[in-house]
Amino acid sequence: MGEIRQPTYKDLKTGNRKTSAIWWIRYYRNGRRYCESSHSTKKSDAIALLKQREGAIANGEPITSKISRFMFAEAASDLLTEYRINGRRSTDEAARRIRKHLEPFFGGRRMSSINVADVRNYVAERQAATEIVKQAYDMKRPDGTVRRIREHRRPITGASNAEINRELTLLKRMFTLAVQARKLLYKPHIPLLEERNTRKGFFEQHQLASVLSHLPASLRPAITFAFITGWRIPSEVLKLEWRQVDFAAGEIRLDPETTKNRDGRVFPMTMGTPNPPRSATGSR
Secondary structure (H helix, E strand, O other): OOEEEOOEEEOOOOOOEEEOOOOEEEEEEOOEEEEEEOOOOOHHHHHHHHHHHHHHHHOOOOOOHHHHHOEHHHHHHHHHHHHHHOOOOOHHHHHHHHHHHHHHHHOOOEHHHOOHHHHHHHHHHHHOOOEEEEOOEEEEOOOOOEEEEOOEEEEOOOOOHHHHHHHHHHHHHHHHHHHHOOOOOOOOOOOOOOOOOOOOOOOOHHHHHHHHOOOOOOOHHHHHHHHHHOOOHHHHHOOOOHHHEEOOOOEEEEOHHHOOOOOOEEEEOOOOOOOOOOOOOOOO
16 A cells, blocks of 8 residues: 655754655555655645556556656657657658757656646747747758858747647657656647648649749759649659659559658559659659
């Protein structure tokens, strides 16, 4: 049977015994006693933590002191490792969101201490943002020289709900991985914001013609091909190869691993479908 308590300590200045404002819990497993701080001045928080520990013991789950010392930095590292070993193309983007937004707010925190109130405070801070800062970086030119790109600041009226949701999704994934690895016993509820980013309108033929008139001739086939197929230019159009073009069947195929949802895709060739643009290496 466990218990909660506020331990006493000796005041070094007065020599008097005082009671700590922080509540602690004490529980037993296999005859061994464990003491753990709730890191809270609320008795209800200590009671909730004790119930979690006793529930974990009843379910045969491991209980270690590392649970209360599992930090945000370690959780972020675990997330990026999971992204890398699964070959996710958004790894760099995830690292940027963590470095620029999540880490400044949650850095130095124990994961077990982050709750829904902290998440709401984070959302409020992001919605109150007044500018976007793009940090300075070095760009290497084809001739080997390096050009320094200066820091760029752009005023905004708060981060969008879509941007904030992408960041909260990363935080949720950190908690999921931690629970799977038994580094945490539970994950808090992290609500996402409503997104109203439905695409409206269409890119018409006359608008395409206007755009093409301002582009170099070498770019026009790629843009026209993307307009007809609706495929993404960097990841789908420009990476096409001749082996994916079947003139006999009249089809152009996308490999499953090249699409955003990792599903293959087939587009029927028509009279208006231009040949895929040729790159310097001969790929299409």
